[in-house]
Amino acid sequence: MLSRGLECDGVRVGEVLRGVGLTVAPGEVVALTAPSGAGKSTLLRAIVRLVALDGGMVSLDGVDVATLDPRVLRRRVGLVAQRPVMLPGTVADNLAYGLDASPDLAAALDAAGLDAEFANRDASRLSGGEQARVAIARALTRTPEVLLLDEPTTGLDAPLAEAIGHHVRGLAHNGLAVCLTSHDRAVVSSWADREVEL
Ligand SMILES: Nc1ncnc2c1ncn2[C@@H]1O[C@H](COP(=O)(O)OP(=O)(O)OP(=O)(O)O)[C@@H](O)[C@H]1O
Numbered sequence: 001m002l003s004r005g006l007e008c009d010g011v012r013v014g015e016v017l018r019g020v021g022l023t024v025a026p027g028e029v030v031a032l033t034a035p036s037g038a039g040k041s042t043l044l045r046a047i048v049r050l051v052a053l054d055g056g057m058v059s060l061d062g063v064d065v066a067t068l069d070p071r072v073l074r075r076r077v078g079l080v081a082q083r084p085v086m087l088p089g090t091v092a093d094n095l096a097y098g099l100d101a102s103p104d105l106a107a108a109l110d111a112a113g114l115d116a117e118f119a120n121r122d123a124s125r126l127s128g129g130e131q132a133r134v135a136i137a138r139a140l141t142r143t144p145e146v147l148l149l150d151e152p153t154t155g156l157d158a159p160l161a162e163a164i165g166h167h168v169r170g171l172a173h174n175g176l177a178v179c180l181t182s183h184d185r186a187v188v189s190s191w192a193d194r195e196v197e198l
Pocket residue numbers: 013014015016034035036037038039040041042043051052
């Protein structure tokens with residue numbers, strides 16, 4: 001068992017996940033790959049308890065996540081969904097949502113490839129690619145230990161995807177554990193330290 005980081009051991013969900021193993025240590029970027037419909041999003045959702053397990057265990061720093069308060073778990077493990085939902089209000093409102101203290105907006109926006117001026121934009125009027133980047137920034141304001149990115153380059157052009165990949169690798173270099181799914185071989189090979197096939 002990993003003393004630090006994320007570990008999935010024999011995870012089962014219905015007929016879709018039949019005993020999946022995955023480890024992601026602090027400082028590494030792991031790409032989870034499989035054909036469409038194989039259960040990648042389901043596994044990421046199960047890790048943060050948005051989907052119930054039918055077997056196996058997910059642990060964080062050696063502790064079964066089933067024993068953690070889901071809100072605490074979801075701060076420690078940030079999930080950026082494939083189709084992120086923008087909350088009403090500005091980008092700044094989205095980044096600060098649910099936090100007690102004001103986050104470092106500029107740092108989070110920069111890490112997600114957005115200019116600081118985005119803070120005052122109406123989140124619902126952003127393009128799909130801009131919303132995808134706000135969702136990454138929102139996860140980062142929670143200072144997670146693990147970042148789960150479900151198809152993070154959807155809606156992004158190649159230079160932007162490359163720039164965000166660079167930032168994500170920098171975050172991992174500073175100790176974040178990152179797990180991403182992608183159908184894009186260029187993303188898998190340039191972002192990830194290793195690949196795990198479901
Ligand atoms: N809680 C659940 N229990 C059982 N099956 C589920 C559950 N949630 C999703 N599924 C099913 O699991 C299958 C896999 O879906 P999922 O979105 O995880 O695949 P994916 O590998 O991420 O696909 P894609 O690459 O197309 O995004 C789908 O058929 C979905 O309907």
